[in-house]
Amino acid sequence: MKKILFTLLTLTVFTLSSWAEDGHRLWLPAQKSQTAHVSTNAQSATIDLAKQELTDYFAGTKATLLIDPALTDDEGFTINGNEDSVVVRARRDIGLLYGAYDVLRRQAIQGNMNHVEQHPRFRLRMLNHWDNLDGSIERGYAGESIFEWFHLDEALLHQYARANASIGINGSVLNNVNASPKMLTREYLDEVRKIADLLRPYGIRVYLSINFATPMVLGDTRTADPKNKRVRQWWKRKAKEIYSIIPDFGGFLVKANSEGQPGPGDYHRTHAEGANMLADALAPFNGTVIWRCFVYGANHKGEDRVKQAVSEFKPLDGKFRENVILQTKNGPLDFQPREPYSPVFDQISETPNMAELQITQEYTGQSHHLVYLGPMWNEFFQYVEPEWLAGISGVANIGKDRNWCGHHFSQANWYAFGRLAWDPSLSSEDIAKEWLGQTFSTDENFVYMMSTIMEESRETCVDYMMPLGLHHIFKFDHHYGPEPDGFKAEYPLEWCPVYYHQADANGIGFDRSSKGTDAVSQYREPYASMYDKLETCPENLLLWFHHVPWTYQMKDGSTLWESLQYHYNQGVINVETYHNIWHNKMRHYVDEQRWREVDDRLEDQVQNAREWRDVCLKYFGGFANKKQ
Amino acid sequence: MKKILFTLLTLTVFTLSSWAEDGHRLWLPAQKSQTAHVSTNAQSATIDLAKQELTDYFAGTKATLLIDPALTDDEGFTINGNEDSVVVRARRDIGLLYGAYDVLRRQAIQGNMNHVEQHPRFRLRMLNHWDNLDGSIERGYAGESIFEWFHLDEALLHQYARANASIGINGSVLNNVNASPKMLTREYLDEVRKIADLLRPYGIRVYLSINFATPMVLGDTRTADPKNKRVRQWWKRKAKEIYSIIPDFGGFLVKANSEGQPGPGDYHRTHAEGANMLADALAPFNGTVIWRCFVYGANHKGEDRVKQAVSEFKPLDGKFRENVILQTKNGPLDFQPREPYSPVFDQISETPNMAELQITQEYTGQSHHLVYLGPMWNEFFQYVEPEWLAGISGVANIGKDRNWCGHHFSQANWYAFGRLAWDPSLSSEDIAKEWLGQTFSTDENFVYMMSTIMEESRETCVDYMMPLGLHHIFKFDHHYGPEPDGFKAEYPLEWCPVYYHQADANGIGFDRSSKGTDAVSQYREPYASMYDKLETCPENLLLWFHHVPWTYQMKDGSTLWESLQYHYNQGVINVETYHNIWHNKMRHYVDEQRWREVDDRLEDQVQNAREWRDVCLKYFGGFANKKQ
Known part of the structure; x- marks a missing residue:
């Protein structure tokens, strides 16, 4: 009898500890406790959500949610109490919901729950979905779009909203910046309304990407010229229509005159003229136009691509309406594993600016590589x-895959993005630890080891893909493997790897110094001078700014070619270590399913890292060894 | 003209920085400065050496060497001054020589030269050469013996003596413990005298290993029985003869009744009876008998080999003459990459004890692996x-190879041995930094990177060879590669790998707990209990003390088999990293010749580490995976 009891106990423990997880719950609480009595002093759909979360998951006995008009911040909150009894105060209901999630986060990682005061650092904390209306996702690596038009999965969208609210995201652009004109038709707008209604209690406003030529393509006008009266009227009517359906609609995100998209330039109008037309249409309803600075090739053909955004937008600075925001990628090129910051942030000062970060790992191993982007974003905020x-x-990495992001560890990038949009002074390491604790295990060994790996993983990716400032030597189109010899006569030169690395018998790298394209001059001091001089240019950006001889002596005395070999090799060795640790040491901290899935992907990563190393060292060695 | 001058300057700089080094100068100063005036208050051959070293290499203007009878320590010294002017004081001339070398060491690494006071921690700081009379060296991996009998290379022996004096070594056993009886013949003793005369000014006394059966083998007696009167007389006469030639002769080192060597056991006499006979012969001349405890197989056949030294010697403790010292290897088996300390050090308290460390890398990759043993010896002194x-x-790693030790980094083990024999509280890391600075470069990056690698290298070796307490699974005889399936019916069982790892479908490891051979009981508390219990046994000695199931859960939650795989893989990955760093990043800190030679050996090490991993994981996997 004793033996049977023991067996039963063992089985129970076993069942609990090896609970099958598929990653769908993300970082949200795993087990309902339902031990707490939750009271409030106000009522709303949002407060109901907050109340429900604490009722279900707060493991103490008492929680109180108080609207407190004395507080000043529309989205902030305070927490006072302890793990047994806690009071959340906020000026508005969304603050109470954010506070409730913060209580659960602190509970999960045994954090402090007293004298907590939180305010978001940015007013706009948005996801950009590059989701097409047919369900495909540009640069999506986790299945099809969660926005299934005309067949919306409401339960899934609630989970999506909940996850975002739990990290403070308050805006969502539902469709790809390469936007279909159909997005603004009534049938789609009725669907958008459903999504907006669903997201609203979670504090999330809906935005749409628009195609600048929409009125013309839909056949309502003969042109899309922003100076054309009919066109301007069309946008005003359309704005009115949208706000009649969705009164808190956020606004438009616009990719114009970029990579084949239509824009005001088609009519010899400026970006300002185009953006202002839309801004005028949205202004009566407090809507916002978010206008992307990611443009090249149209008006500045032949100019160094990384300079074109400043060339294009700096003369327009100050000419935009008050409800226009410019949105600029963190780096001047295109989401490479490492770029210097975009000088747009130095040169545009009269117009509000937003930073566009890429959560989806287009250039960092997609959903096959464990690459934690927190350190990259910390680096961005240093400049x-x-x-x-x-x-x-943040360009979202969310799809219909059961685990949302394809790779379990890609969830950490979604999480870190939200946390940094709330507070960009958080360290990526602390965020990693928070996320690991909630998502996998709070075991000290596990959290220490895996947060160390996560922290290092981005530099490792740089090492095995494009160390020392190399950039854009990916295989064409899919951007996964290496193609350093890539050149296609039929493609724009700015899409070709050989244009970016400029390797020859003398050396390697793109000369953007004052003796080259002078891209350095777009930076504020001390960066302009620092990047300009070979001696002071940070070595991790060396080949971004300079064409350097293979025998150039690095700060540690090695030659450039030796240093390149070192980084490629070290990148591979590091990934081998990650896989070794995960495969042999982490299994027992993690449920079988997620362990296996991460393990499989780490194997892929090792293979791909080796491919990067072998292909790049062979190709570049052909030049470097010729010289020596 | 300007151009030519520039070229000449460039050439000069180039010549200096890439000065061809072959490793022969060891850690000793590279460039004579000859700027200092050196004065003394006494005279001797030893003081002449000290004076010459400072005259040649002290880069200041003034150095003073003072015999100071007020000081108490025969070998210690004080240093006062600075890099320009320095005063060394000592009670005896050898202290002045040690002080002079310490000044040069501090000069090389920019160390402090004021208020320095140094005393050696041990009275005996000896090298044991396992050199045979035919020039071969047992477990030597750096060419033939530097002791070329009847053709002594005096210049080489001066360099040898100088190097040893520079790190405080004061004794040298010239020949193998598996000793030839010929060693004590007059013709050899005349040669030994030459060596002794040569080493004397450097403060180094000469010792000899003796064959216990010498009088019988040479045909002077019919037995070697230590109770036999003629035998006892023979040894007394021989001692007298030796001291008439070499008045400061150190004494005898004896390997008796061990691995086929003759000894008192051949006549049913104890080790004490054998040692005391020799001690009585040497006593009139203040000579010492150093008697090795490395015995197994003779009187204790069938007993766990690691227990036999205590079984054999503990009953004899207190029965040895005052001029007998027992010499015991650091661990109870045989210089494995990791062993627990030998319990002889716990159990023998009435008889003086010496520790025998192995500088030559018999079981740690010989002269093909960069394995720095400082951390192993630091570990020993923790217990x-x-x-x-x-x-x-220390069993020497010195041979006639131009660089003395085969591997340039093996010099560091010679150096570290001397420094630790002088002061066992020094950290291996500080010693590594000292050595790197004097031997290669004081560049901060170089010293940081390479000292980090050196510090880690021994644990890495344990990982790729025999992690978690595995031991003695080397290929027979040469002890370089792996042979976990090793079994030879014609060999003693204690030489066979299968006997040591005991792997089967249930698990792996040698049960030395109280349920097994009870070797743990030879340890003092708390170690006896700690090692006995599976739960408290340190994981890095787990399989030394326990037979453990493959599925045993390690402290981090992984299974034993997973942990084994982790360590083997990590060992290889680490060596790959060392090679990568050296190959690509260290080239310009180091002259071409040494860089190339170390690089070649690191390649060998990578290959051998992979062989260890692949062979062991395949072999053990055959058991482990069967069980799962």
């Missing part, structure tokens, strides 16, 4: 002050 | 207090 920014957008 | 020891012996 770009939060005060200069009106908000943060 | 064995210096107060318990009369001295330290």
